[in-house]
Amino acid sequence: MKRALSVTREENFPEWYQAVVDQADLAETSPVRGCMIIKPWGWGVWELVQQALDKRIKETGHENCYFPLFIPMSFIAQEASHVEGFAKEMAVVTHHRLKTVDGKLVVDPTSELEEPLVVRPTSETIIGDAFRRWIASYRDLPVLVNQWANVVRWEMRTRLFLRTTEFLWQEGHTAHATKEDALEETLKMLEVYRVLAEDILAMPVMVGEKPENERFPGADSTFSIEAMMQDGKALQAGTSHYLGQNFAKAQNIRFQSATGELEYCHTTSWGVSTRLIGGVIMTHGDDDGLRLPPRIAPKQIVIVPMLREKPEDAELLAYCEKLKSELDQLTAFGLPVRAHLDKKPVRSANKRWDWLRRGAPILLEIGPRDMAGDNVTLIRRDKLRDGDKVISTGFAREKFLSHAPGLLAEIQQNLFDEAKARLDGNIRSDLKDFDAIAAFFGAATDDDAQQGFRGWVRAPWARPSGADLEAIEVRLKALKLTLRNVPVGQGPASGVCVFTGRPAVEDIIIARAY
Numbered sequence: 001m002k003r004a005l006s007v008t009r010e011e012n013f014p015e016w017y018q019a020v021v022d023q024a025d026l027a028e029t030s031p032v033r034g035c036m037i038i039k040p041w042g043w044g045v046w047e048l049v050q051q052a053l054d055k056r057i058k059e060t061g062h063e064n065c066y067f068p069l070f071i072p073m074s075f076i077a078q079e080a081s082h083v084e085g086f087a088k089e090m091a092v093v094t095h096h097r098l099k100t101v102d103g104k105l106v107v108d109p110t111s112e113l114e115e116p117l118v119v120r121p122t123s124e125t126i127i128g129d130a131f132r133r134w135i136a137s138y139r140d141l142p143v144l145v146n147q148w149a150n151v152v153r154w155e156m157r158t159r160l161f162l163r164t165t166e167f168l169w170q171e172g173h174t175a176h177a178t179k180e181d182a183l184e185e186t187l188k189m190l191e192v193y194r195v196l197a198e199d200i201l202a203m204p205v206m207v208g209e210k211p212e213n214e215r216f217p218g219a220d221s222t223f224s225i226e227a228m229m230q231d232g233k234a235l236q237a238g239t240s241h242y243l244g245q246n247f248a249k250a251q252n253i254r255f256q257s258a259t260g261e262l263e264y265c266h267t268t269s270w271g272v273s274t275r276l277i278g279g280v281i282m283t284h285g286d287d288d289g290l291r292l293p294p295r296i297a298p299k300q301i302v303i304v305p306m307l308r309e310k311p312e313d314a315e316l317l318a319y320c321e322k323l324k325s326e327l328d329q330l331t332a333f334g335l336p337v338r339a340h341l342d343k344k345p346v347r348s349a350n351k352r353w354d355w356l357r358r359g360a361p362i363l364l365e366i367g368p369r370d371m372a373g374d375n376v377t378l379i380r381r382d383k384l385r386d387g388d389k390v391i392s393t394g395f396a397r398e399k400f401l402s403h404a405p406g407l408l409a410e411i412q413q414n415l416f417d418e419a420k421a422r423l424d425g426n427i428r429s430d431l432k433d434f435d436a437i438a439a440f441f442g443a444a445t446d447d448d449a450q451q452g453f454r455g456w457v458r459a460p461w462a463r464p465s466g467a468d469l470e471a472i473e474v475r476l477k478a479l480k481l482t483l484r485n486v487p488v489g490q491g492p493a494s495g496v497c498v499f500t501g502r503p504a505v506e507d508i509i510i511a512r513a514y
Helices: 014-024 040-059 079-090 124-134 179-200 248-250 275-284 312-330 348-358 368-373 395-425 436-440 466-478
Strands: 027-029 037-038 070-072 093-096 100-103 106-107 114-119 143-152 168-176 206-210 221-228 232-244 254-256 260-262 266-273 300-307 339-341 363-367 375-380 393-396 456-461 506-511
Touching: 014 275, 014 348, 037 040, 040 168, 040 179, 040 275, 070 124, 079 339, 124 143, 124 248, 124 266, 168 179, 179 206, 179 221, 179 232, 179 266, 221 275, 221 395, 221 506, 232 275, 248 266, 266 275, 275 395, 275 506, 300 312, 300 348, 312 339, 312 363, 312 368, 312 395, 348 363, 363 368, 363 395, 368 375, 375 395, 393 395, 436 456
Parallel strands: 300 339, 300 363
Antiparallel strands: 027 037, 070 114, 093 114, 100 106, 143 168, 168 266, 206 221, 221 232, 232 266, 254 260, 363 375, 375 393, 456 506
16 A cells, blocks of 8 residues: 655655654644744644653742743843853844835834844743842752743744744753762753653663863853654753853852852753654654654544545444543543544544554544444554554454553553664764774765765764864764764773773764754
């Protein structure tokens, strides 16, 4: 049977990705260049990701709040390395009024702002200004806040969910009395992100610390979770930053210690974004469209009655309504099962493929013979085909109802296991010099579709810095390679650094990336 998408992952991965976004009805481009409209199915996925993460953020003691979209230019300018890191991406508001000239709307030149406003690229500076007012004593610490917001980073090359000018995210910001407390917070939230990625998104990740050249602008340390996509590239799926006292010193965030001394706070920030949906697509999608882990599927079980515009349709619909009502009483993953009955007056075959492309985990096709035998016909989205044949399985209705929560859990685990096998099986650790690494990845090309699958390399690393690190960046950039992170929990280092020939202190992940 022909695949549901017109392009396969192997033929052209970027085109396949866009086809999945389109066919799964997740999002579309907007009239504003680089921005996207998230459609109801895509928003439903994001809501479930958001709810799962928000619950865990609150369980770790953080409170939600909100800060302005507009940030005074002077705030941004207070932290030099922060400005340098974001300068090329900032959108700036300079005027506050329009006027009509010869029937056309134009910017009123007399409405120039006294101080330009930056449209939020991230909120360290404006939140730091609030921390300065909120914190006076050690008794006020720690301050643990989070906000769900949109941000703007002006992008030249955009791709829905993965890299857009405006995107949605959460950003946590905290202030602490000591470096130890702040580092503990940084790593605690990194673990929250790992759990989100692996347990909720079924997306296995490599947890580690970013090298110096990949740190968040103004941070002392940056940690990340990195996921392997089906084209072998890495996706940075979340970051957590120990900011040291850099922002505190720039914005005078101080507290009086128990001994009466004035000290600067140690601060952190951490965030994930709608980029996670792009990661889910590229981790789990197949040549028939999206495959959603049941935990983030807006509809986990979809019932498609095979209507024929005959009098018997009323009886069949009643049978399906009863089945949906029974499913609504069940729970999976500690929450009510999300069942949906598709009553649209559309051919059942078309409805079937619509839901399969969207990635609904379980599809139930119910016809007159199923109803007569008190049965259901089940299609699992994670195991859709045997070769070219779509696999469907008959179940007695009562048996299916008793097995439905377990089937959803099995699908969730199966998607994770499949992705974990891909990650574990495609990290080379036997390449001991840069020439071997360059040969493994091959020459870089501007055509992503022709790049081919390579996977990652795990190589000995000596933590070079300064001019040495800059020279390494140049060599890597020529091959479109990046240093991803230094995996946590490593044993003693061995061998020599693949870049410098010095004794290695740890291993680092090297990959092409989004």
